[in-house]
Structure formats: C-alpha cells, structure tokens
Amino acid sequence: MLVDIENLRITFENNGKRFEAVSGVSFKLEARQKLAIVGESGSGKSITARALMRLLPAQAQVTADRMLFDGIDILSQSEREMRKLRGGRAGFILQDPKYSLNPVKTIGNQIAEAWLTHNKGSKKEARDAALNLLEQVMIRDPQLVLNAYPHEISGGMGQRAMIAMMLAPNPSLLIADEPTSALDASVQAEILRLIDELVDTRDMGLLLISHDLPLVSNFCDKVSVMYMGQIMEELAAKDLAQAAHPYTKGLLNCLPSLDEPRGDLPVLTRDPQWLEEQAQ
Amino acid sequence: MNRKVKSFAATLGSVLVTLFGLSVITFMIGRVMPVDPVLAAVGDNAPADVVAAARAEMGLDDPLIVQYWSYISNVLQGDFGRSVLTRNPVISDIAHYFPATLEMATLALLIATLLGVPAGIISAVKQGSLTDQIIRVVCIAGHSVPVFVLALLGLLIFYVGLDLVPGPGRQGVIYDGMVPSVTGLLLVDSLLAGDMGAFWDAVHHLTLPVLILAYFSMAYITRMTRAFMLDALKGEFIISARAKGLSGWSVVMGHAFPNVAVQLITVLALTYAGLLEGAVITETVFAWPGLGQYLTTALMNGDMNPVVGTTLIIGAVYVGLNLLADILYRVFDPRVA
Ligand SMILES: Nc1ncnc2c1ncn2[C@@H]1O[C@H](COP(=O)(O)OP(=O)(O)OP(=O)(O)O)[C@@H](O)[C@H]1O
Ligand SMILES: [Mg+2]
Numbered sequence: 186m187l188v189d190i191e192n193l194r195i196t197f198e199n200n201g202k203r204f205e206a207v208s209g210v211s212f213k214l215e216a217r218q219k220l221a222i223v224g225e226s227g228s229g230k231s232i233t234a235r236a237l238m239r240l241l242p243a244q245a246q247v248t249a250d251r252m253l254f255d256g257i258d259i260l261s262q263s264e265r266e267m268r269k270l271r272g273g274r275a276g277f278i279l280q281d282p283k284y285s286l287n288p289v290k291t292i293g294n295q296i297a298e299a300w301l302t303h304n305k306g307s308k309k310e311a312r313d314a315a316l317n318l319l320e321q322v323m324i325r326d327p328q329l330v331l332n333a334y335p336h337e338i339s340g341g342m343g344q345r346a347m348i349a350m351m352l353a354p355n356p357s358l359l360i361a362d363e364p365t366s367a368l369d370a371s372v373q374a375e376i377l378r379l380i381d382e383l384v385d386t387r388d389m390g391l392l393l394i395s396h397d398l399p400l401v402s403n404f405c406d407k408v409s410v411m412y413m414g415q416i417m418e419e420l421a422a423k424d425l426a427q428a429a430h431p432y433t434k435g436l437l438n439c440l441p442s443l444d445e446p447r448g449d450l451p452v453l454t455r456d457p458q459w460l461e462e463q464a465q
Numbered sequence: 466m467n468r469k470v471k472s473f474a475a476t477l478g479s480v481l482v483t484l485f486g487l488s489v490i491t492f493m494i495g496r497v498m499p500v501d502p503v504l505a506a507v508g509d510n511a512p513a514d515v516v517a518a519a520r521a522e523m524g525l526d527d528p529l530i531v532q533y534w535s536y537i538s539n540v541l542q543g544d545f546g547r548s549v550l551t552r553n554p555v556i557s558d559i560a561h562y563f564p565a566t567l568e569m570a571t572l573a574l575l576i577a578t579l580l581g582v583p584a585g586i587i588s589a590v591k592q593g594s595l596t597d598q599i600i601r602v603v604c605i606a607g608h609s610v611p612v613f614v615l616a617l618l619g620l621l622i623f624y625v626g627l628d629l630v631p632g633p634g635r636q637g638v639i640y641d642g643m644v645p646s647v648t649g650l651l652l653v654d655s656l657l658a659g660d661m662g663a664f665w666d667a668v669h670h671l672t673l674p675v676l677i678l679a680y681f682s683m684a685y686i687t688r689m690t691r692a693f694m695l696d697a698l699k700g701e702f703i704i705s706a707r708a709k710g711l712s713g714w715s716v717v718m719g720h721a722f723p724n725v726a727v728q729l730i731t732v733l734a735l736t737y738a739g740l741l742e743g744a745v746i747t748e749t750v751f752a753w754p755g756l757g758q759y760l761t762t763a764l765m766n767g768d769m770n771p772v773v774g775t776t777l778i779i780g781a782v783y784v785g786l787n788l789l790a791d792i793l794y795r796v797f798d799p800r801v802a
Contacts, residue, residue, distance in 0.1 A: 235704075238708060240704055240707055240708060264713075268710045268711070268712060269710065270710070271707065271708050271709065271710040272708060272709040272710035272711075273710055276708075277704075277705070277708035279701055279704060279705055279708075280701075281701065284700065284701035284702065285701045285702055285704070285705045286702055286705070287702040287705075287706065287720050287723070287724070288702070288724065288799075288800055289723045289724055289727075289798065289799055289800070290720075290723065298709065298711070298719075299709040299710075302709055302710045302711060303710060334799040334800070336799070336800055347705070350705075350709065351708070351709075353709075354710075
C-alpha cells in the first residue's frame with residue numbers, strides 16, 4: 186500500500202477563527218495505482234495532497250486516524266525524515282510552472298539541485314542527470330532548456346521541466362496538483378500522456394488532482410469526488426457512467442459536449458444533505 | 466539583446482535629463498538667492514560704479530542663457546568658482562570635505578547592511594515570533610526617533626556620561642594634520658602612513674556617529690528586507706523547493722533570498738545616497754568636517770558658489786548611485802529584458 190489515509194481533517198486557525206477545510210477524508214492508493222481526486226475549486230484537493238507531504242503552513246492543524254505513506258506514519262515523522270520523503274520517495278508537481286519554478290534560477294540548476302538533494306555525486310554528474318531527465322520528459326532542445334530561465338520557455342516546457350525535477354530522485358509516488366490547468370488545451374493532453382507514460386514505465390503510483398472529471402478518468406484507475414472538504418464518492422474510472430451520487434452526475438453533466446450541442450448548460454445544484462449523509 | 470541595449474539607452478537618457486535639470490536648478494539657486502554675489506565680492510560699502518563694473522565683469526548683465534552656458538561649461542571642467550569664506554576653489558574644498566562624509570557614510574552602510582539584511586531575513590522567516598517582535602521594536606525606535614535626537618542622546622550618554630567615546634570632531638588635537646592626506650579617508654591614510662595611534666584615534670572618533678547613522682539605516686534596511694522576504698516566501702516556487710526535499714535554510718537562502726537580492730541592491734543604493742546627502746544633521750551635531758557641514762556653513766553665510774557646487778555634487782552622486790543600482794539590476798536579474 187502506497188498511501189493509506191483515514192479520516193483526515195485539516196483546520197485553519199486565523200485570528201482565532203477556526204475553519205475546517207477538510208473534514209474526514211479517507212482513501213487508499215496501491216503501488217502502481219492511479220487515483221484521481223476531482224472536485225470544484227475550494228473543495229480541499231490541494232491541501233489534502235499537501236498534508237500528505239506535510240507542506241501546509243504552520244496555521245494548518247492536521248489530524249488523521251491514519252496517514253501512511255509506504256507504511257510510514259507521516260504525522261509522527263521528524264522534519265528531517267520528511268525531507269527524505271519529499272522529492273525522494275514522492276514527487277510533487279504544482280499547477281503553474283510560471284510560479285512553481287524559481288524565476289531567478291536556471292532550469293538546469295533547479296533540476297540538478299533536486300538530484301543532488303537525494304543522490305551523492307558531483308555538480309557535473311548532477312548536471313548530466315538533469316540533461317538526461319530533460320531528455321526523458323521529451324523536451325525539445327534539452328541542452329538549451331538546461332541553461333534557460335523559467336520565463337524564457339513556454340508553459341508546456343516549464344511543466345515538463347517541473348516533472349523532470351520531481352523525477353530526479355526516482356520517487357515511487359507522483360503527486361500532480363492540477364498539472365495542466367494553466368496550460369493551453371492542446372498541450373494539456375500531451376502533458377497528461379507524458380505523466381501517464383512515466384508513471385507506467387517507472388512503476389510509480391499517481392495521485393492526480395483535477396477538476397476535469399471526464400479527462401482524468403481516461404488516465405486513472407479510480408476517481409474520488411470531493412466536495413466541501415469531504416469525499417462524496419469513490420468509484421472505478423470505468424464505472425463513471427454508473428455514478429450514483431448526484432454531485433458526481435452534476436460534474437459530468439456540466440460539461441459541454443461537441444456531439445450533442447444543447448442550449449444552456451445545466452446549473453450544478455447542491456444539497457446540504459450530502460454533507461450530513463457523509464458525516465454519518 | 467537589442468532590447469537590452471535600447472532600454473539601457475533609455476535609462477541613460479533619463480539620467481542625462483535628470484542631470485540637466487539638476488544643473489538648471491542649481492544655476493537658478495545661484496541667481497535667485499537673496500544674496501547678491503556682487504556685494505558679497507566687493508563689500509557692502511563699495512561705490513556704485515565699482516559695483517557696476519564688478520557686475521559686468523562677473524557676466525551678470527548677460528542674458529540668462531549666456532550665463533547658463535558659461536556656468537555649465539565651467540562646471541563640466543570642474544570649475545565651481547571660489548568660496549568667499551575659505552578663499553579656495555570650491556572643487557578643492559569639496560575634495561577636502563567629501564572624504565570625511567564618504568568615510569562615515571560607507572562605514573555606516575556597511576554595518577547597517579551586515580546587521581539589517583540578516584535581521585530582516587530572520588524576522589521574515591520567524592514572522593510573529595518573539596525574535597520578530599524584538600527586531601521590530603528595535604527598528605521602530607531606529608526610524609521614528611530623529612537622527613539629531615539620537616546623536617545628542619548618544620553624545621550625552623557615551624561622551625558626557627560614560628566618557629567612552631571622544632567628543633565631536635574627526636580627530637584628536639594631537640593628531641590633527643599629522644597624517645599626510647592621500648585619499649582623504651583617515652582610516653586609510655593613517656594606515657598608509659603606518660601611524661597606528663592616528664588610526665585608532667580616527668576609529669574612536671568615527672564610532673559614535675557611524676553607529677548612529679548605521680542604526681538609523683539598519684532600521685530601514687531590516688524593514689525592507691523583511692517585507693521582500695515575506696513576499697518571496699509566499700511564492701509557489703517555495704512550495705516546490707520544499708517539495709524537492711530541501712532543508713528550511715536552503716529554501717530561505719537558496720530560493721527566497723536570490724529573488725529579493727536584486728530589489729535589495731536598489732534599497733542599499735538609495736540608503737547609501739541618503740547617507741551621503743543626509744549626513745548633514747549628524748555632521749552638525751558631531752562637528753564633523755564633512756560635505757554637509759561645508760554646505761550648511763556656506764548657506765548660513767550666503768556663500769553661494771559652495772552651495773551650488775555641493776548641491777550639484779550630491780545630486781550627481783545620487784543619480785550615479787541610482788544608475789549603478791539600475792546596472793546591477795540588469796546584470797543580476799535574468800527577468801529584466
Ligand atoms: N493558508 C490557509 N488559510 C486559511 N484557509 C486556507 C488556507 N489554504 C487553503 N485554505 C482553504 O482551504 C480550502 C481548500 O483549499 P484548496 O486549495 O485545497 O482547494 P482546491 O480544492 O485545491 O481548489 P482549487 O481547485 O481552486 O485549487 C479553501 O476553502 C481555502 O480557502
Ligand atoms: Mg488546488
């Protein structure tokens with residue numbers, strides 16, 4: 186079992202006001218399995234993923250009955266041990282390469298740094314590794330990108346570079362938090378396919394966060410649907426058509442279809458009862 | 466590349482315009498001030514025809530544009546006229562007084578930077594902690610109490626009260642004029658002369674004014690560093706740096722700090738410029754024979770050539786430091802096209 190989370194709760198405390206952003210999320214991820222977490226903006230997808238790597242700011246209180254990564258209890262690890270996991274055992278790809286890459290450091294340096302953090306070797310070896318990784322993510326002109334600054338390359342190339350950086354230490358889990366939302370539609374599918382291939386060839390597990398339910402269901406084994414900090418429904422990707430929960434159906438319904446053009450898009454109706462049902 | 470050259474040319478152009486404006490303003494100051502330069506030269510009781518002759522000889526009857534032209538061509542040759550008070554050419558007075566200001570300002574900037582930047586980084590990283598609070602309180606005192614109050618308090622406590630530092634001035638009486646002037650910087654000159662006594666005497670005299678100026682500047686540098694760092698630490702690239710497994714310290718110094726370094730250069734350049742021009746008050750309190758004191762003495766006595774010359778020099782230094790900051794910005798920030 187790669188990831189095993191039971192009853193995860195995340196509470197923010199700002200100026201004495203408490204706000205529970207994630208309320209009892211549970212899911213499991215086997216090795217080499219691909220899980221998508223889908224839900225609307227603000228439903229708590231990102232902070233759930235960040236909690237797993239303990240990347241949340243100090244004002245976030247995280248509790249869980251169980252939060253295991255590869256059998257390791259995340260909540261009781263020391264910061265030093267967490268650093269070995271981060272990047273080393275689990276890579277974390279963020280949404281927008283424009284902001285998630287350091288603007289004043291070259292791509293090559295940023296990838297080499299990731300490699301050096303988890304491998305022993307010289308600067309030269311790290312640089313060679315960085316070049317090799319850029320080739321693996323099938324970037325055009327890797328030699329050029331190696332010396333480029335983030336603002337000098339396109340969003341798609343930036344996201345490839347980000348993936349290369351997170352693959353540097355050979356992780357067994359890849360977490361991708363909306364890795365394509367900031368990219369052009371034409372590049373989105375390419376990047377997802379690349380992630381899919383890399384996950385397959387390297388035997389990694391994948392935790393893919395998105396708000397595009399139909400898109401991710403093509404790439405993942407199962408889908409968890411999140412709403413207001415809770416998981417509404419978890420189902421196998423191939424069973425999406427038989428989704429039981431009205432919210433899931435709503436998410437599927439809201440998308441315009443090219444095959445059957447229709448007038449107004451349906452509005453997603455929300456029922457407060459959904460949350461109570463989950464709480465029981 | 467071409468864009469780089471172009472935008473740099475634009476900066477240079479604006480520098481030239483600024484310098485031109487500065488020269489016009491100083492020229493005007495020289496003409497419209499209530500002090501009549503003719504009377505200052507020939508004396509209040511000179512007969513009318515002497516005054517008129519002197520006026521014509523000084524070119525004051527020419528059209529303004531002609532006067533400006535001769536003024537600017539003199540200035541460009543380093544000729545700012547003579548001081549009535551010291552009877553020296555203004556340029557050699559400035560060469561004499563400026564090093565005293567430079568020495569004090571440079572040391573103050575050095576200390577302020579060495580303390581202020583780390584303090585700003587620490588208080589940003591530990592935002593809201595006790596350390597942050599302490600640093601904040603120290604800084605508020607630094608930039609809300611006027612310099613002359615700090616300076617007078619400093620003299621009162623450390624000179625009058627504790628007798629830890631020497632009184633006003635740049636040198637003790639016995640060392641005055643003993644060290645041959647090479648650079649005009651006493652610390653350097655005394656070392657060059659191998660006169661350790663004079664060196665330590667200069668150090669003692671520098672200590673209090675430098676520390677007070679440094680404290681004042683440190684408050685500003687700390688505050689700016691803290692603000693820049695807080696902003697940088699909010700960046701998404703900080704999350705990805707941590708997600709790579711970097712330690713907290715390498716994230717702060719390796720990822721956040723390089724992002725603010727360039728902005729800091731500008732702050733340091735402006736602080737330095739402020740120290741060079743704004744040391745006037747400190748120089749007055751400490752009877753420091755620097756440019757500020759030269760300027761105020763001349764101003765009080767209606768000695769206009771030094772006023773104009775000093776203003777020009779200070780303005781040029783200010784513009785020059787801005788230009789330097791701009792160049793460093795271009796060199797060090799990959800994002801600037
Ligand atoms: N530092 C914070 N302090 C307070 N609340 C926060 C903080 N970070 C996140 N939240 C809250 O937690 C909730 C979940 O945020 P999260 O970023 O996980 O949403 P998301 O599902 O990833 O949405 P999106 O699709 O927009 O990325 C939001 O309501 C957000 O306001
Ligand atoms: Mg998110």
